[in-house]
Amino acid sequence: MERTEIEGAINAYKNLLQQTDYMAIKHADGALTPEEYGPMRAKREEWREAINQCEAQLATLDEQEPAEQGAI
Numbered sequence: 001m002e003r004t005e006i007e008g009a010i011n012a013y014k015n016l017l018q019q020t021d022y023m024a025i026k027h028a029d030g031a032l033t034p035e036e037y038g039p040m041r042a043k044r045e046e047w048r049e050a051i052n053q054c055e056a057q058l059a060t061l062d063e064q065e066p067a068e069q070g071a072i
Contacts, residue, residue, distance in 0.1 A: 003061055010054045013047045020044060 027037040
């Protein structure tokens with residue numbers, strides 16, 4: 001995956017989190033039961049894990065790029 005693709009994926013996942021923040025707030029306020037919020041909590045957890053994986057890929061690219069530039 002290229003840097004722009006990874007950054008695009010991170011932005012997409014962050015957008016999904018922002019779009020569902022209201023549900024987390026409703027749950028925190030007691031307006032949603034754990035049963036109602038459970039499936040969304042699981043999705044949000046998946047999205048955060050995906051963001052972490054993408055950020056790890058970016059870190060790997062950052063480590064590789066200086067080495068590649070030094071080889072030129």
